[in-house]
Amino acid sequence: MSFENFEAFLAMGGHGLYVWVSYGMALLVILFNFLWPLHLNKGKARARISLLRRESLLDASNETGRDGS
Numbered sequence: 001m002s003f004e005n006f007e008a009f010l011a012m013g014g015h016g017l018y019v020w021v022s023y024g025m026a027l028l029v030i031l032f033n034f035l036w037p038l039h040l041n042k043g044k045a046r047a048r049i050s051l052l053r054r055e056s057l058l059d060a061s062n063e064t065g066r067d068g069s
Contacts, residue, residue, distance in 0.1 A: 003009040012019045 010016050010020070
């Protein structure tokens with residue numbers, strides 16, 4: 001499809017609003033599908049780090065308790 005100028009390209013033969021909104025929504029869905037799992041994994045990683053820190057602190061306190069007995 002050939003357009004006479006950039007305005008005609010944006011208008012898309014009178015269907016420009018539908019076309020560009022559709023492209024925008026598709027882009028948002030693709031970005032969401034890419035970024036949301038990264039966000040979830042970051043939260044899981046923080047939870048695992050927190051759990052490991054608590055476990056190491058608990059182990060350290062248990063070891064000092066045994067040595068002092």
